[in-house]
Amino acid sequence: MELKTAFPRSHEHRELEWACAIHGGAGAIPRTASEETVKQYREGLSGILADGIEMLSAGAAAIEVVEALVIAFEENELFNAGRGAVYTSDARHELDAAIMDGLTGRSGSVAGVRRVRNPVRLARAVLDSNDHMFYAGEGADRFAEARGLERVENRYFDTAHRYRALCEAQGQNTVLLDHDQGYGTVGAVVRDRAGNLAAATSTGGMTNKAPGRVGDTPLIGAGTYAANGLAAVSATGRGEAFMRHMVAYDLCARMRYCGTALEDAAHDIVMSEMEAGDGGIIAVDHAGTIVMPFNSPGMYRAAADSSGNSVVAIWDPPRPTSDTQ
Amino acid sequence: MELKTAFPRSHEHRELEWACAIHGGAGAIPRTASEETVKQYREGLSGILADGIEMLSAGAAAIEVVEALVIAFEENELFNAGRGAVYTSDARHELDAAIMDGLTGRSGSVAGVRRVRNPVRLARAVLDSNDHMFYAGEGADRFAEARGLERVENRYFDTAHRYRALCEAQGQNTVLLDHDQGYGTVGAVVRDRAGNLAAATSTGGMTNKAPGRVGDTPLIGAGTYAANGLAAVSATGRGEAFMRHMVAYDLCARMRYCGTALEDAAHDIVMSEMEAGDGGIIAVDHAGTIVMPFNSPGMYRAAADSSGNSVVAIWDPPRPTSDTQ
Numbered sequence: 065m066e067l068k069t070a071f072p073r074s075h076e077h078r079e080l081e082w083a084c085a086i087h088g089g090a091g092a093i094p095r096t097a098s099e100e101t102v103k104q105y106r107e108g109l110s111g112i113l114a115d116g117i118e119m120l121s122a123g124a125a126a127i128e129v130v131e132a133l134v135i136a137f138e139e140n141e142l143f144n145a146g147r148g149a150v151y152t153s154d155a156r157h158e159l160d161a162a163i164m165d166g167l168t169g170r171s172g173s174v175a176g177v178r179r180v181r182n183p184v185r186l187a188r189a190v191l192d193s194n195d196h197m198f199y200a201g202e203g204a205d206r207f208a209e210a211r212g213l214e215r216v217e218n219r220y221f222d223t224a225h226r227y228r229a230l231c232e233a234q235g236q237n238t239v240l241l242d243h244d245q246g247y248g249t250v251g252a253v254v255r256d257r258a259g260n261l262a263a264a265t266s267t268g269g270m271t272n273k274a275p276g277r278v279g280d281t282p283l284i285g286a287g288t289y290a291a292n293g294l295a296a297v298s299a300t301g302r303g304e305a306f307m308r309h310m311v312a313y314d315l316c317a318r319m320r321y322c323g324t325a326l327e328d329a330a331h332d333i334v335m336s337e338m339e340a341g342d343g344g345i346i347a348v349d350h351a352g353t354i355v356m357p358f359n360s361p362g363m364y365r366a367a368a369d370s371s372g373n374s375v376v377a378i379w380d381p382p383r384p385t386s387d388t389q
Numbered sequence: 390m391e392l393k394t395a396f397p398r399s400h401e402h403r404e405l406e407w408a409c410a411i412h413g414g415a416g417a418i419p420r421t422a423s424e425e426t427v428k429q430y431r432e433g434l435s436g437i438l439a440d441g442i443e444m445l446s447a448g449a450a451a452i453e454v455v456e457a458l459v460i461a462f463e464e465n466e467l468f469n470a471g472r473g474a475v476y477t478s479d480a481r482h483e484l485d486a487a488i489m490d491g492l493t494g495r496s497g498s499v500a501g502v503r504r505v506r507n508p509v510r511l512a513r514a515v516l517d518s519n520d521h522m523f524y525a526g527e528g529a530d531r532f533a534e535a536r537g538l539e540r541v542e543n544r545y546f547d548t549a550h551r552y553r554a555l556c557e558a559q560g561q562n563t564v565l566l567d568h569d570q571g572y573g574t575v576g577a578v579v580r581d582r583a584g585n586l587a588a589a590t591s592t593g594g595m596t597n598k599a600p601g602r603v604g605d606t607p608l609i610g611a612g613t614y615a616a617n618g619l620a621a622v623s624a625t626g627r628g629e630a631f632m633r634h635m636v637a638y639d640l641c642a643r644m645r646y647c648g649t650a651l652e653d654a655a656h657d658i659v660m661s662e663m664e665a666g667d668g669g670i671i672a673v674d675h676a677g678t679i680v681m682p683f684n685s686p687g688m689y690r691a692a693a694d695s696s697g698n699s700v701v702a703i704w705d706p707p708r709p710t711s712d713t714q
Contacts, residue, residue: 158528169633175500175525175603196602197629200500201526203483203601276528277521278500285610285635304522308494310610313635314642321646 070354070367070375080352081370082120083255086112086133088143089248089267090300090343092362092378102378105142105364109376112136113366116252120370126254126262126296127165127188134161134184134264137250141223143364144248146182149221149268151230152275157221159183159268160282163191166261166290173198173282176275179205181214184266187282189213200278226271233272249281251288251298253348257370261296261348263288263312270303279303285313293350294319295326301343301360309337315347330355395679395692395700405677406695407445408580411437411458413468414573414592415625415668417687417703427703430467430689434701437461438691441577445695451579451587451621452490452513459486459509459589462575466548468689469573471507474546474593476555477600482546484508484593485607488516491586491615498523498607501600504530506539509591512607514538525603551596558597574606576613576623578673582695586673588613588621588637595628604628610638618675619644620651626668626685634662640672655680 070085088109093101112133119129138146149157161183164171172190175198180186189211190199199207209215251265265288267281280287280303287303289312290296297312306312311333318329326349334344334357344358346365354367361379368374395410413434418426437458444454463471474482486508489496497515500523505511514536515524524532534540576590590613592606605612605628612628614637615621622637631637636658643654651674659669659682669683671690679692686704693699 171633173603176528196599196604197632198603198608199599199601200603201528201601203501203526203599207599207601274521274524274528274532276524276526276532278498278523278525279521283523283608283610284632285608285638307522307609308496310635310638313610313638317639317642317646321642 070356071369071373080255081257083348083352083354083367083369084113084116084120084129084252085346085348085354085356085367086116086252086365087298087300087344087346087356088137088250088364090358090360090363091144091248092364095379105378106376108140108142109364109366113368113374113376116254117368117374120254120256123257125258126256126260127163129254129256130252130262130264131163131184131188133252134250134266135182138182138184138266143250144268145250145266147221148223148226150226150248150271152269153272154275155230156218156275157268158275159266160279161187161264161266162282162284162288163187163264164262164284164288164290165191166292166296169291170194171197171284173284174204175200175278175282177204177208178218179215180208181216181220184264186213187264198282201276221268229271238272249287249300251300251346253290253296253298253346255296255348255350255352259292259350261290261292261350263290263296263298265298280306283307285310287312289313289316291316295347295349297345297347299343299345300363305338305342309333311345315345319349326353327355330357334359395681396694396698405580406582408673408677408679408694409438409441409445409454409577410671410673410679410681410692411441411577411690412623412625412669412671412681413462413575413689415683415685415688416469416573417689420704430703431701433465433467434689434691438693438699438701441579442693442699445579445581448582450583451581451585452488454579454581455577455587455589456488456509456513458577459575459591460507463507463509463591468575469593470575470591472546473548473551475551475573475596477594478559478597479600480555481543481600482593483600484591485604486512486589486591487607487609487613488512488589489587489609489613489615490516491617491621494616495519496522496609498609499529500525500603500607502529502533503543504540505533506541506545509589511538512589523607526601546593554596563597574612574625576625576671578615578621578623578671580621580673580675580677584617584675586615586617586621586675588615588623590623605631608632610635612637614638614641616641620672620674622670622672624668624670625688630663630667634658636670640670644674651678652680655682659684
């Protein structure tokens with residue numbers, strides 16, 4: 065499986081005003097899924113991408129756009145973040161999220177959140193607090209309450225399809241990821257008109273995970289990172305692999321210290337350093353180049369830039385369909 | 390303030406069997422502290438260093454040594470980890486720890502632990518589980534119980550001097566770090582006879598911190614990192630600064646991608662990239678070279694290697710005393 069640069073290379077040499085990529089997780093539905101199911105996921109991705117295009121065309125800041133797009137994923141129960149999150153082994157939901165502003169280097173992370181409707185909004189509130197950078201567990205929910213964020217009961221996150229997945233996982237006594245071949249996380253990376261970068265990621269974790277388990281999503285440098293002049297990165301997959309390789313930061317370190325291009329650094333990390341099946345990343349660099357490499361069977365993803373390019377895809381190579389894959 | 394390489398450079402060219410460094414936090418007592426107080430801290434450091442020397446001389450593995458030395462710090466109430474940990478704003482204790490094995494790349498992290506006597510032992514149990522890598526909050530305590538680790542009531546961590554610090558902090562409505570000018574964390578880095586590297590870090594966090602706040606200590610790549618062939622690193626100081634700069638991983642990235650020597654990479658990061666007062670690190674490379682740079686007024690630290698070098702120090706430059714600083 066080879067690296068997929070989102071758009072043809074010729075665009076690298078054009079001055080882009082903005083660029084945007086989103087992912088809905090490396091735990092994609094199988095290629096044998098029904099047309100109706102495929103359509104639902106593609107429409108979900110297309111709608112969120114359209115929001116990004118609209119905001120960025122209007123001049124919105126990268127940090128605002130990544131937060132808004134991840135909120136849109138959290139509101140869509142197809143994806144494993146916010147409503148639609150998977151269940152822990154005690155049949156509850158614990159949500160993780162992070163957001164990072166490449167302009168200021170500031171970030172906010174939350175882990176094990178149970179009562180906040182939009183975990184990425186809480187991560188943003190942590191970033192904006194300009195004090196601590198990471199809250200976990202009950203303290204994260206209390207911070208959310210102190211900041212007046214919308215509170216929900218934990219059962220707000222319940223969905224029938226995720227509960228079925230929990231029953232299956234417990235029947236097999238395994239920790240399942242989103243869909244049996246994959247992993248569920250959502251994320252967005254943006255280069256805005258001002259040239260600023262930002263990244264955000266949110267997840268419900270893994271079906272039947274132990275309560276308290278923290279994956280790579282909220283860990284700055286592992287699942288999420290953004291630095292102006294380098295890149296913005298959001299990862300999805302087997303969290304422990306992304307933590308071990310410090311994937312999001314390592315991509316930026318290779319660009320900074322070796323002068324490696326985004327495409328080459330991303331390819332090396334995802335296709336050579338990581339193991340097949342671990343997952344993938346979306347990333348955008350300072351010039352607006354977008355890459356979306358993954359080494360799993362699929363990754364829900366979409367991207368667009370100011371030159372009019374846009375793409376929505378699930379598998380690699382894409383399954384032939386009537387519209388653009 | 391300049392970089393302190395622990396031992397004279399001539400030792401770089403000698404084949405070292407083993408090397409070991411420990412820190413008790415960048416929040417050191419003021420230089421005006423009484424001789425008695427200084428003596429207590431120096432004896433604490435010397436005793437723990439002696440344990441390390443004994444284990445490494447006998448051929449113990451790096452991962453075993455860093456765990457044992459951090460446990461010794463956790464048992465010593467002078468230092469802000471385990472017993473002696475500072476108080477959160479709700480007058481409780483929440484403990485964070487991490488450990489990483491440079492040989493296997495495996496790590497274990499815990500955050501917000503309340504009922505485990507030795508958080509670094511729990512981090513080690515997470516590492517050994519070879520499954521999840523990070524547990525936070527109540528789930529971390531539950532994991533500890535499932536693994537049969539020694540459980541204590543939260544008040545076991547109570548000490549009068551830390552409670553006074555909480556009252557002072559709440560009186561001033563600030564978040565105090567260990568001692569008013571600094572930060573408290575403990576850590577150990579080791580290069581063993583087999584050439585393997587390991588690092589471990591443990592902390593009680595900051596006095597009057599918000600419940601749920603996670604600092605850099607348990608975050609692999611920020612406050613703790615180890616990779617054979619590169620370096621083992623443990624940080625102490627303003628956690629958010631270490632998280633933003635991904636200090637522990639960045640040190641290894643500069644060595645790996647730029648071929649920078651440990652001393653130069655550590656100096657650049659601590660003395661140029663970070664801000665004065667942020668704190669410091671201890672690190673050892675594959676050849677057994679030890680560095681302990683810090684940009685705060687002091688850092689409790691000690692180091693030894695198989696060539697017979699050893700040092701115990703608090704400030705920089707050292708306060709003149711009758712024994713070696």
